[in-house]
Structure formats: structure tokens, C-alpha cells
Amino acid sequence: MNPAFQGLLTIAIGVGGCLSYFYFSNQFLDKVLFPARGPNAGKNINRANLVRPWLFLLPAIFALGLYLAYPVVETIRLSLTERQTLSDGTTIYNFVGLANYAQMSADPKFWEALINNMLWLIVVPAMSTAFGLLAAQLTDRIAWGNIAKSLIFMPMAISFVGAAVIWKLVYDARPPGSEQIGVLNAVYVWLTGNDPQQWLTTPFWNSFLLMIVLIWIQTGFAMVILSAALRGIPEETIEAAIVDGANPFQIFFKIKMPQIAGTIVVVWTTITLVVLKIFDIVFAMTNGQWGTQVLANYMFNQLFVARDWGVGSASAMVIMLLVTPILYWNVRNARKEMR
Structure with missing residues (x-):
């Protein structure tokens, strides 16, 4: 079947199914279950x-239960069991309690992934929010600000894998004496005269080079949200500060920043959630090699490479436990703002 026709058919069936469900469920409710006639x-x-x-x-409840609640319950179950294939080909799951968690905690790769995730959590949300705030402030003060915002926001339209491929080319290294197609090595060789560097295989620093990719993507998101918040600041407060003799830095840090502090925190925590689940960039650029392992990549390797469902599910539970408090805090604050 032609993909375009298949897409249109899927949309038609989906929309038609929804309309039919709502129509016939109303009819069943009003005419069969609770008829509006009689005493x-x-x-x-x-x-x-x-x-x-x-x-x-x-x-919606059924879909959430099937695609959200059930996987969580099943992941918890798998994290407490050990998968065993019998000689006749059947698979059984033996309950082993917290043995998978103990095995995971004894694995140096897990601690490498956890430490790297903590490093990502410190650097990426802070830098993305800071650059986004700076871009929001500066682009509102120039004539071509909307064009600048479009350019800064553009990476948000690129998938994480696409961004990883772009930056992998930026970090590319060719043998000494060859023409360097990687921008970073081309500049480095031109400025220093040294041999090109294999940037992605350099321990410790390679993690920061991967972080740059996510900062590049998330800065546009932070800029858009914070720009809207800055425009919502009452002009009276800024004018009063100018009258009192405040300079631009004092206006920004003492007048504007306190009034958008709530928005800054929301942007920060939203990017933090993205960081905790980061997988695509690491997988596409290094696959967790050379000391760049993160929790999601560790989970993937355990589940689909090592085929250790117990440890893989245990690592998934660690990610969920790290994400849940931040998610709860975000939802709670959103509900407060809606009141």
C-alpha cells in the first residue's frame, strides 16, 4: 500500500473510530442504560x-493503563526476577528479590553511567537555561531579534539522532596531513599546527563535547519560554528602577530575574527531565564507549545486548525513581499556577 494512502487511511479510521465511539456511547447511555423517560x-x-x-x-484511561501503567508494573516485576530458558525452549522467570539490584550496583559501568548522568544534570540544565535567558534578553533588544530567535530555535526541529550526526561530523578527525572535514579539528590544526585530535575518545572531556549537543538543542526551548516571561514583566517596575538610577545589570538581576524566577525553575526542571532520559546522542556518537556511558544507554545495553532482562529492568527503575520527584514537583507547581 502507498505510504501516503496508508497514512490517510489510518487518520480516517482513527478519527472515524473516535467519532463513532462518542456517538454510540452517548446513545447507549441516554437510551439504553439511563433512558430519559418514565417516572x-x-x-x-x-x-x-x-x-x-x-x-x-x-x-484515554485505557491507553494510559496499557502503555504507561502496565509497563511500569511489568518492569518492576522483571527487575525482581531472573529470566531462564529451558532445554525445551520455554522461558520462565524465577523470583530473585533484590539480586538484580545488587548485581547492578557491583557493576563499575553502572556507577560510570550514574556519575555521568549527575554530571549531565549539573551542566546541561544550567548552561541551556543561562544561554536561553541571555538569548531572550539580547534578542528582545535588537531590530532583527525575531530572525535571531528563529535561528537559535531551529535546532529544536532536529531530532536528537540528526543533531548527533551533525556534531559527530564537527568532531571528526582525519589522519595527520589530510584535509580535515571536522570543523573543530580544522580550527585546532590551523591555530596550533598540532596533529588532529580524536575528540570523542578523550576521557572526561568527551562527555562535555556530547553535552554541547543537547545544550545546542535545548537553548532554543529555554529562550522561547523565558522570552515570553520577560515580555510579561510590567513596564512600570522597569521604569521605576530607571528613575531610581539603576543600571542595566541591576535592572536585569534585581528587577527582571526575581519576577521570572518561577519560569526559570520550570525551564530548568523540564530540561532536567530530558537529561535524565538522554540516550540518542550518546548512542549515536559513542555508544557509551570511552567513559561516556549514561543510565539510558546502560539500560539499553543490558536489555538488548547482554540480554539481561533483570539488570536492565533494575536500571530502568533507577531512571524512573530519579525522574519521578522532578515530575511530581513540576505537576504540583503547574497546578498551583492554574489556581
């Missing part, structure tokens, strides 16, 4: 109105 018509209408929201939410 109990008033009570039936009230009962139907109580049930109707849950009826409409049922597909």
Missing part, C-alpha cells in the same frame, strides 16, 4: 451526566 427520568439524567465524563475518558 425516573430526572434521576436517570443526573446519573447519565455523572457517568458521561468517565465514558469519554475511558479510551
